[in-house]
Amino acid sequence: MSEPQAIYLSDYQPPAYRVTRTELTFELEPHATRVRARLHLERHENYGHGEPLVLNGEQLTTLAVAVDGQALNDNEYRIEDERLTILRPPERFVLDTEVEINPSANTALEGLYVSGSMFCTQCEPEGFRRITWYPDRPDVMATFETTLIGDRDQLPVMLSNGNPVEWGELPGGRHFVTWQDPHPKPSYLFALVAGELEKLEDRFTTMSGREVTLQLWVEARNTDKTEWAMESLKRAMRWDEQAYGREYDLDRFMIVAVDDFNMGAMENKGLNIFNSAAVLANPATTTDAAFQRIDSIVAHEYFHNWSGNRVTCRDWFQLALKEGFTVFRDQSYTEDTQSAAVSRIQNVAMLRTAQFAEDAGPTAHPVRPDHFIEISNFYTLTVYEKGAEVVRMLRNLVGPETFRRGSDRYFERFDGQAVRVEDFVATMAEVSGLELDQFMRWYSQAGTPQLSVQGEYDGQTRQYHLTIEQHTPATPGQPEKPPLHIPIRMGLLGPDGEALELVVNGESRGTDTVLALQQECQSWTFEQLDAAPVPSLLRGFSAPVRLEHAWSRDELALLMRFDEDGFNRWDAGQRLALAALEDMMAAWRAGDAVKLDERLIEVWHGLLNAPADDRSVLAEMLRLPTEAWIAEQQSVVDVDAIHAAREAAIGQLADRLYADFERVYHANQLDVPYAPTPEQVAARSLKNVALSYLVATGEREPLMLAQAQFEADHNMTDARAALTLLAHSDASDLGDPAVRAFGERWAHDPLVMDQWFATQVTRPQQDVMERLKFLMEHQAFSLKNPNRVRALIGTFVNSNRVNFHRLDGEGYRLLADVVIELNRLNPEIAARMVTPLTRFRRFDEQRQQLMRAELERIRREPLSRNLYEVVEKALA
Ligand code: 0A1
Ligand code: ZN
Numbered sequence: 001m002s003e004p005q006a007i008y009l010s011d012y013q014p015p016a017y018r019v020t021r022t023e024l025t026f027e028l029e030p031h032a033t034r035v036r037a038r039l040h041l042e043r044h045e046n047y048g049h050g051e052p053l054v055l056n057g058e059q060l061t062t063l064a065v066a067v068d069g070q071a072l073n074d075n076e077y078r079i080e081d082e083r084l085t086i087l088r089p090p091e092r093f094v095l096d097t098e099v100e101i102n103p104s105a106n107t108a109l110e111g112l113y114v115s116g117s118m119f120c121t122q123c124e125p126e127g128f129r130r131i132t133w134y135p136d137r138p139d140v141m142a143t144f145e146t147t148l149i150g151d152r153d154q155l156p157v158m159l160s161n162g163n164p165v166e167w168g169e170l171p172g173g174r175h176f177v178t179w180q181d182p183h184p185k186p187s188y189l190f191a192l193v194a195g196e197l198e199k200l201e202d203r204f205t206t207m208s209g210r211e212v213t214l215q216l217w218v219e220a221r222n223t224d225k226t227e228w229a230m231e232s233l234k235r236a237m238r239w240d241e242q243a244y245g246r247e248y249d250l251d252r253f254m255i256v257a258v259d260d261f262n263m264g265a266m267e268n269k270g271l272n273i274f275n276s277a278a279v280l281a282n283p284a285t286t287t288d289a290a291f292q293r294i295d296s297i298v299a300h301e302y303f304h305n306w307s308g309n310r311v312t313c314r315d316w317f318q319l320a321l322k323e324g325f326t327v328f329r330d331q332s333y334t335e336d337t338q339s340a341a342v343s344r345i346q347n348v349a350m351l352r353t354a355q356f357a358e359d360a361g362p363t364a365h366p367v368r369p370d371h372f373i374e375i376s377n378f379y380t381l382t383v384y385e386k387g388a389e390v391v392r393m394l395r396n397l398v399g400p401e402t403f404r405r406g407s408d409r410y411f412e413r414f415d416g417q418a419v420r421v422e423d424f425v426a427t428m429a430e431v432s433g434l435e436l437d438q439f440m441r442w443y444s445q446a447g448t449p450q451l452s453v454q455g456e457y458d459g460q461t462r463q464y465h466l467t468i469e470q471h472t473p474a475t476p477g478q479p480e481k482p483p484l485h486i487p488i489r490m491g492l493l494g495p496d497g498e499a500l501e502l503v504v505n506g507e508s509r510g511t512d513t514v515l516a517l518q519q520e521c522q523s524w525t526f527e528q529l530d531a532a533p534v535p536s537l538l539r540g541f542s543a544p545v546r547l548e549h550a551w552s553r554d555e556l557a558l559l560m561r562f563d564e565d566g567f568n569r570w571d572a573g574q575r576l577a578l579a580a581l582e583d584m585m586a587a588w589r590a591g592d593a594v595k596l597d598e599r600l601i602e603v604w605h606g607l608l609n610a611p612a613d614d615r616s617v618l619a620e621m622l623r624l625p626t627e628a629w630i631a632e633q634q635s636v637v638d639v640d641a642i643h644a645a646r647e648a649a650i651g652q653l654a655d656r657l658y659a660d661f662e663r664v665y666h667a668n669q670l671d672v673p674y675a676p677t678p679e680q681v682a683a684r685s686l687k688n689v690a691l692s693y694l695v696a697t698g699e700r701e702p703l704m705l706a707q708a709q710f711e712a713d714h715n716m717t718d719a720r721a722a723l724t725l726l727a728h729s730d731a732s733d734l735g736d737p738a739v740r741a742f743g744e745r746w747a748h749d750p751l752v753m754d755q756w757f758a759t760q761v762t763r764p765q766q767d768v769m770e771r772l773k774f775l776m777e778h779q780a781f782s783l784k785n786p787n788r789v790r791a792l793i794g795t796f797v798n799s800n801r802v803n804f805h806r807l808d809g810e811g812y813r814l815l816a817d818v819v820i821e822l823n824r825l826n827p828e829i830a831a832r833m834v835t836p837l838t839r840f841r842r843f844d845e846q847r848q849q850l851m852r853a854e855l856e857r858i859r860r861e862p863l864s865r866n867l868y869e870v871v872e873k874a875l876a
Pocket of ligand 1: 110122124125262263264265266267300301323376379828
């Protein structure tokens with residue numbers, strides 16, 4: 001087998017032929033589905049007579065190829081290397097092909113596959129070529145007419161994009177439905193679903209008064225989990241009208257839930273397909289966090305109807321054009337409908353642990369990569385989350401009103417087209433008059449910029465000089481990085497925490513301003529200051545960078561209490577806690593007493609007793625930096641010291657503030673019916689954080705509280721929080737029966753069993769390994785289902801760091817075994833799961849060797865392109 005080859009952005013060529021119209025007929029059979037495709041083709045003006053037509057196809061059994069009704073001779077076409085080439089086609093013609101495919105053997109879950117008793121598709125990015133021969137690239141856009149034929153009893157519901165236009169009975173107990181989608185679209189937005197499905201139906205009147213039918217299709221056992229997603233959909237539709245002026249454009253909008261799905265969901269035109277974990281919810285089975293995740297994914301997919309579908313990507317290098325923008329849109333929706341501060345805190349916490357780690361690892365790539373071997377490997381946190389940060393910076397640079405004028409113009413001008421990142425940024429430059437050439441580097445330069453900030457106060461001149469330096473570390477293939485255009489929102493606080501007026505060059509800028517850092521090093525002078533101020537920097541996380549400044553702990557405590565920016569209050573708390581944890585890690589390594597800084601205890605005591613203006617932010621402030629974020633601060637990750645110090649800190653906070661936590665726990669009990677409203681979510685989150693501290697004392701009494709909460713079983717949020725505390729405790733007389741009871745009670749519900757898996761494999765004690773192995777044999781587990789793999793294996797390797805990184809190498813070995821199996825079953829998931837092993841350079845020599853040995857063992861397998869690309873980069 002030859003080595004997989006990279007594809008380069010610089011090699012882009014426009015398509016030689018456009019497809020004006022695509023007609024598809026499916027005869028659905030699990031083992032042998034027939035697909036007939038009729039493509040109406042036209043040669044592009046820029047190409048000459050006789051230009052060959054090249055179509056993509058994978059794993060197809062070709063039965064017929066005809067041009068304008070004439071079957072082709074062997075010398076008129078060629079099939080090789082997953083390409084069908086029509087050698088000398090006419091300028092305009094009709095191509096007919098017929099192929100056979102095997103959906104039931106499709107464990108990769110790309111193209112047409114069987115999930116349970118349903119047929120469904122996943123075509124982004126390159127799954128359509130596993131369905132039929134096609135120019136499978138996003139810059140070829142056609143209208144689609146799709147006829148589905150299937151068994152009337154087994155497949156009573158058959159859906160595709162657009163509107164149903166014809167249906168009827170066929171001989172042999174079969175029936176058919178024909179769907180028409182009037183909006184030209186690339187093949188990656190094609191979808192079909194067939195099976196025994198039930199629907200929840202609703203209506204939505206758009207801003208111009210058009211009536212839209214909304215349908216949520218699920219298997220019968222899930223009909224009690226559809227309401228929340230329907231509410232989310234309507235909220236998202238209204239929000240997109242108000243915030244972006246975007247209206248829905250078909251008579252119906254459908255969502256289908258499927259159990260086997262590689263990602264969260266997919267924005268197929270008019271027929272979104274969702275991983276059931278990303279759409280099904282009810283209070284008994286679903287936690288607050290999952291309700292919120294579902295809300296944002298429903299919104300995300302809906303928003304793609306404009307940012308992605310109406311205006312799509314020219315090529316897959318432009319993925320962030322639709323994904324970065326759509327994530328930014330779904331984040332804004334959440335900020336407008338939930339707690340804005342908490343939403344920002346949670347997104348940033350995720351970005352700067354997981355995305356920063358990606359940027360610092362062997363697979364680091366720019367928001368717009370310039371080459372790839374397997375595009376499926378680039379649905380990453382960098383493209384999605386950093387891509388969203390780049391759009392957020394743009395909005396902050398041009399201002400919200402101008403940004404809206406820019407997005408209106410972008411949607412209008414490029415409607416129906418496949419475009420590039422440049423088109424989006426140029427539109428923003430045009431409406432704002434800003435020069436954004438340097439800003440474009442955010443799309444082409446990988447790595448996380450590091451800023452170091454020096455402040456100097458001069459009592460004589462009453463001036464404060466702020467000097468900021470930027471530096472972006474080298475990443476694979478990018479040794480040198482020119483400076484970026486970085487917006488830094490900031491303010492200054494006086495000695496009593498008051499917001500100071502910012503006077504620059506004799507001009508007042510209020511108490512909050514944005515500094516545009518464009519050079520390697522730049523200085524600003526603030527005037528008329530009576531004392532040395534405390535700088536509040538990077539408010540709202542105004543740029544995706546690491547920022548260093550030598551704040552004293554007193555200054556951090558001051559920012560934490562008084563900064564007008566909620567995000568920076570939280571961040572100051574995280575920095576203060578990190579400083580305290582660093583002392584504790586040093587003491588732990590030296591074998592000294594590991595004692596928590598008194599100041600942190602005082603500050604937390606203050607927090608717990610201050611009038612709670614925002615309980616949800618308070619709950620976030622009461623969480624210590626995660627082990628992953630602490631690890632991000634270290635040059636060589638010290639897994640055991642991190643865990644020991646953090647556990648010690650939690651224990652000491654718990655002992656010293658017991659009465660506070662107890663009061664908070666009881667004060668936040670709700671006796672209203674469950675709803676995932678921001679107020680209720682805040683109360684439960686605060687209550688359960690408090691309970692986790694109470695339990696951390698190791699006393700029996702709080703465990704009894706947890707047990708009572710578990711048994712009261714008011715909702716999954718409370719039940720699962722309690723179960724986790726019981727299952728992670730040393731009191732097996734309480735933990736084991738709870739785990740058993742939960743597993744028996746929910747054995748019929750795979751989404752709850754996923755939570756049961758995740759809860760057990762995050763147990764920090766060493767005995768977790770036996771538990772994990774036992775659960776891998778459990779009947780509810782299957783390596784073929786991505787949700788199961790993520791819940792059991794993914795949670796263990798990503799969230800149980802002390803055990804995954806054990807020095808006996810068991811964690812690494814187990815992951816490598818799983819990845820080798822997945823490589824055969826589902827290459828996309830295999831390439832994602834292997835990630836923690838690829839980060840071996842961050843660890844000590846001994847762990848490095850163990851991890852590297854497992855990667856080399858994987859490399860000796862016959863690898864899928866997906867896994868090949870990742871493993872080669874890691875070992876390079
Ligand atoms: N466009 C989808 C993400 C997605 C990508 C690939 C998939 O299968 C390989 C599935 C979904 C989104 O952003 O939601
Ligand atoms: Zn998306």
